[in-house]
Amino acid sequence: MNTPLFKYGAFGDETSLVVAFVIGIGFGFFLERAGFGSARKLVSQFYLNDLAVFKVMFTAIVTAMLGVTYLAWMGVLDLSLVYLTPTYLWPGVVGGLVLGAGFVVGGYCPGTSVASMATGRLDGLAFVLGLPVGALAFAELFPLLRGFYESGYFGVQTLPVVLGLPHGVVVFLVVLIAVGGFSGASRLEKRFGGAK
Amino acid sequence: MASTGEIVHTTGPGTGEGAQALERTAAEPYMNPYLAGIGLGLVLLAAFVIMGRGLGASGAVNSLVAWMVSLVAPAHAQSNGFLAEYVGDGSTHPLKAWLVFEVLGVFVGGLLSGLLAHRAALVVEKGPRVSAGTRLLMAFLGGAIMAFGAALARGCTSGQALTGGAMLNAGSWATMMAIFGGAYAVAWLMRWQWR
16 A cells, blocks of 8 residues: 555545545544643643643654654655645744744634634634634735745755754654653643642 | 632543533543543544645635635735735635645534533633633734744644654744744743633
8 A cells, every 4th residue: 555645646636625624523623632622721831730732742743753654664655745844944933933922822723723612612712713814914914024934945854854863763862852751741740730 | 720710621630620600511521641642643644644744724724814815805815925825726716725624624523522521611711810801802812923923934833843743844843842932931921811
């Protein structure tokens, strides 16, 4: 079997939208299961009394990373056919800082706000309504921002290439960082968890 | 994090303190974060293997805005360097996009999980010291800020941090660290809203 299935023509564009919907259901389901439909749960990450955001996110990253790594080693998955966003370092970093600030101001991120709205959180709905406003503002300012938006271009870059280390070594390092982070996160929760 | 009569849900397993004023059945505790992470990771892996792409959210917002602008001012949408990409060449509807359908799924999946765990309720999530109105305004603002940031960063927590993180995309890791950095930087200023 050759994967990614879509890239090998296993199905067409129309079917890919059905796949999108089904994958989205899984995505939303586990976001809500994890508690990410709750702004209080999400922002607790940034007050250090509940680090579930870090734990869930890094467990997901490690799971998917190990999955693609093994499948690629087995020759089942062609990693070069998986889309990677090219690196534009400066807008990536500044945009990330803005994203982080918006996270604590709004209590959600774009994906979790949809899951939150689905379970009746009115603040999640307000967040979702704010999203197109921000995107429209960006679009209208785009002529001014374009220079910066296209700055720091390095093309498609992976950590193994940037660090000059074999893919497997970087995978192993990420697993180590995650496991170390999980243990550190639990210690922080004990210290700042308070009455939770 | 004591709850003070606000309608607040249990913020973790083992606590029974969340007020369930609007619900007959007590909300179930959240899933173990590592199990939820494995579930989320397998969904992401499925996206990689089936589609050759990862998860996202903010891209759907850009499609939505591109479609709305193209309704009001088609020429303006076509000439905007950012929106043009989402409007497309006119052969397909701007909303007929992968991420738009994925985000519709997120809504359904979130609702399904919330209903199964008795967590679906019309409430405002907030700290004890802030009014519901202020909280809704801040949520709206936060949504606008994040969509702006996501447009600049070419993706949000889903498309950059989660997806790019798992693919060891160097730029995504830089964005992910910046997201955490930005959030911790303003957490102290925003504590009135949450603590």
